[in-house]
Amino acid sequence: MRLPPQPRERIDRSQRILFTFDGKVVGGYAGDTIGSALFAHGQRIFSRSFKYHRPRGLLCCSGHCPNCLMTVDGVPNVRVCVEPIRDGAVVEPQNVWGSLERDVLSITDKIGGPFTPVGFYYRTMIRPRRLWPVYEKVLRNLAGLGRLRKDGAGHTRYDVEHRRARVLVVGGGEAGRAAALAAAALGPDVVLVDETADLVGHELEGVEVLAPARALGIWEGGLVPVVAGSVLHRFRAERIVVAAGALDQPLVFPGNDLVGVMLPGGVRRLVRDFAIAPGSRAVVIAAGEEDLEIAGELREVGVAVPEVVDLTSTPARRIEAHGRKGRVAAVSVDGRKVDCDLVVASAGRQPAYSLLAQAGARVEYDESRGIFVPTNLPAGVEAVGSVTGEDCVTVDPVRTTKGAGGDKCFVCVCEDVTTKDIARAIDEGFDSIELAKRYTTVTMGPCQGKLCQLASIRLYAQATGVGEAAVGTTTARPPWAPVELGVLAGRHFEPARRTSVHFRHEEAGARMMWAGPWKRPYAYGERPEDEVRAVHDSLGVIDVSTLGKILVEGPEAADLLERLYPNRFGDLRPGRIRYGVLTSDAGRIMDDGTVARLADDLYYVTTTSTGADSVTAWFEWWNAVWGYDAEIVNVTGALAALNLAGPRAREALGRLVDDPDVVSAESFRYLDAKALVVAGVPCLALRIGFVGELGYELHFPSPAGEHVWDRLVAEGARPFGLEPQRVLRLEKGHIIVGQDTDSESNLLSAGMQWLPKMDKDDFVGKLALEHFAERPERERLVGFRMEEDVLPVEGAQIVVEGRPAGRVTSARRSEAVGGVIGLAWLPPDRAEEGTRFEVRVDRRLVGARVAHGPFYDPAGERMRA
Amino acid sequence: MREIFFPKRMWRPRGDLKRRYDVVIVGGGSHGLATAYYLAKHHGVKDVCILERSYIGSGASGRNTTIIRANYRTPEGAAFYRESVRLYERLSSELDFNLMFSQHGHLTLAHSDRGLVVAQERAEVNKLLGIRSEVIGPDRIRELCPELDLSDKPAYPILGALYHPPGGIIRHDAVVWAYARGADRLGVEIHPYTEVTGFERSGDRIVAVETTRGRVECGQVVSATAGWSSLVGKLAGLRLPITTHILQAFVTEPLKPFLDVIIVSSQLHVYVSQTDRGEFLIGAEIEPYTTYKSTGTLSFLEYSARHALELFPQLEKTKVLRTWTGLCDLSPDYSPILGKTEIENFHVSAGWGTYGFKAAPIVGVTLAELVATQKTPALIAPFALERFYTDTLVSELAAAAVSH
């Protein structure tokens, strides 16, 4: 049933829209919300309350309360009073057993009271302990509002826009509009956002209007996220003007939650926007002119208003609502009972200060007007209109706390907290507002205190006798209104790094895996051991473009590296390479790699695949501290790197260079660095042996990645992945930083006593290493062989007398070595060559023996060949 | 149960401060309150007061995401937290207050090889110490948490998980209140809104504590001030190797049961649980910068939302209700600093980073023993402040960074 056309109605009566509610078809008009259409259709009960399952109806009609939460198209907890109507929508009630009209669980309201006072769950279900999981299951099922669809994967497209504005005005009421127009008169880039659709029809010359849209908060550096539909606008504005207005405050009296007890704003919206008469006989109980005017407005549309109570002129009043089947049927004011089906009840309006408080403003109590007002606004933030307290006044919202019928008085409709609960909490010792909030959960529900903060503070002040100012408010916690995770998340985007040879790996059927930020081939077939064998017997190639690559250049480059590394690099001759390990100030191993000196003043440093950025930052940081004349350039992405390894490597490389002599054993020795042109591509070739065979690591511009790869493969090199590489390096006893070491490992215990040059003046970590040398060792990293052919997991524990005494960090089966080999941390007294120890594998202890040195080609003849 | 019908005060109203207490505990969080409770309960030491600058539980104890678990990496850490979990399992009945300990299991997801190895190591250590913990594959994960996106669609597909059946969440405020009530009923005095502003020292001893409500003499002092530890230490003339950061978290609107287990992903820097109230509780890593300023950031909400949806795309339309921050006192090795200090009668519980709530009961038991007997219990010996002088650190980096 609609009223005759209203001057500012938002509905388009020429356009019918149909949707289903609880299985039945309901019609409305374009411009309706699902809530208004349902109300017009005659629906009065919109939800059941959280704890007592009491029927609840429209209260605020502005998306601020919990009363109209329903499930729409499978999405739970939708506030239908502000959800635009759409064709074919499937709307269902939630949190009911049975139906909205008859909810089995409303029994808790009738008889549950004495058994379920505030915090009852803390006092019950404690013994016997084994029954708690059963009770818990019941509790869990009773709690919660809507139900999430388990399969309902999201398909909404969310987006983020980064916006700048000169002036951003939040709130499109009178004050906000005026502020926006005034700002627009002075210049461009003025944006006005409003969470309602009320701005339609207002002339706002020069102002960009974003509505309905919600500012969620004022965050770091004046960042204001504004949600408009599925787009998150991240605003940075020179001036932020908050004109968030004020919020109607409910009155607290017995039966104040009955269906038909509404706030003035909600009533106004139904009449003005949707041409709906919210009732036929109304009682208006309010404070302040504006709210009392609602009586006239209702009469104008034909609603009888037999009684208007002005709370400002007659402060002390006993009010009580009487219901029938959950709906208001009468209200008594000081004992006089008036029949009605609508009670417009309000204690006045309280500034909606939470955006400001969250931005850092203070909130103070104004005794004379009974409101909390924001003060000390942060720089760049202004407030205008009702949010400042202008035209706001509230009377004591707490009218009567116990009715003749004994019906409950709700302070908080979200959480079903009654005045009795608050009184009890205070008696029990929860005597500060923060404790009470946590105990009673008042202000912690979906409205986040918008409708209950003031009343609860007032009650506290009265009960404890300390005054509102001393009680204070609880901390304002963003967001201003509940916001979908999806819109915060934005469009899904997770970057992965790929090398320039990536697609060759995919074509070759490689199984790709994450390695730090990179995608890398695990292996190219089901049998990584075949790839290992190819490297040992013939020729393999692996894409190592992911290695960090850093150029260090300048007259003092050598000094910088000398001081960064425990090793010596000043005496490294141009054209030579040395393995280096970086240590932290605390002497812990941070990263490792090779350092090649290309010229007196130029070094080429490689790092682990995950270490490129952190090592570059580390170098830069220290260089800034020390001020050496050296430049640091991270060229990781610019260069590809391929490691050609195997006994046939020299011969194959010889065919790809102009003169095979340049790669002969004599002219290109182990640990030499050389500029070569390979397959027409200028390369820096490093002769190193991470995988234990004759090998050349070729570094060259990334764009040539596929070309060089193809030529190497054409020469018979078999691609090998990370897994075979791990086997190969383990056979050589080479560590992987981060796998074989952890954040506590140091060079001495990791078996690299030879590496640090303690006679150097200084290097990062030297002091710590000196200390380590003086103290008893706690553990040592050693190689081992299993006595049986069982493979322990990486992380397996070494057990001594039933207790963990060490751990396996790497273990693989090696064909070349014949058996299972690995690396492990052991107590120093068990780290001697040949010492037997036991590893726990699948609940069983299996013997192993310490084996120092490389397992494969211990003398290193093959890689030096 | 009785108290449902005959409500009783939880604790006495705050009284005046006495001139002297045998033990002064600074910090009315879970650790301070638990220590007081066990001092009175186990050792009969009842001349104890707790000084709290705000209301009880106002620090990290009332802000944390309450993950309780024992599946740490080092044998020292795992054994310590194991005892705490055991105490928590009996705590509701011991304190006669339902703490709603919801033990539905804890899953640390591995999205990479490296992640799996770390999980394996933790599982192996745990098993040896009698802690239920194992590495499981996608099929078993699906049984425990069918809601999780286990396809290879996500950027970081799930390869496996460390499964810890006793892991769970609890009602944090209830723990604070129950310990407070327990301590109060045994005679301990609780003084909220009483800030410690200084210490009076005589040589290596503290003789009195200065507060905003006057001076109190003391036999021994325990500082259980978590995020404020280094500041309180400084007041006493003690330097602690601690940096203070903020950690943020948020909850959504309550929904019907959807998720039973706790899901943690270090790779995605996010963890998700659903409380008995039905809210999803979502958190991340600490912020990398140090600060005492408790304003949160939008970027936290954005990346946590993004990562939570990677795991549970169904939550797309689920709404964030409120976010908050708390202080975290981070030690260099991600293990606590517990027990004696170089000031003879000043003991600390600090360095709790993002994981101290689960330790409250065992900290209470062991610190009470230390204060009462002057001997450091073996369980906490590895966590002495001294380790930073002897460089015998206990690294929990791999097991504590996002896992809380």
Ligand SMILES: Cc1cc2nc3c(=O)[nH]c(=O)nc-3n(C[C@H](O)[C@H](O)[C@H](O)COP(=O)(O)OP(=O)(O)OC[C@H]3O[C@@H](n4cnc5c(N)ncnc54)[C@H](O)[C@@H]3O)c2cc1C
């Ligand atoms: C967002 C977040 C999530 C977390 N998640 C988890 C988790 O899932 N699992 C887990 O185990 N841990 C978690 N933690 C960590 C955990 O909360 C803390 O480590 C733990 O609560 C510390 O307890 P406490 O009692 O020592 O400290 P607090 O509870 O912080 O208590 C310290 C008290 O000292 C008071 N105080 C400080 N200075 C003074 C002074 N000068 N005078 C008097 N009083 C003072 C403070 O007001 C405060 O109440 C999380 C922390 C945060 C912030």
Ligand code: FES
């Ligand atoms: S009636 Fe819809 S939110 Fe209040």
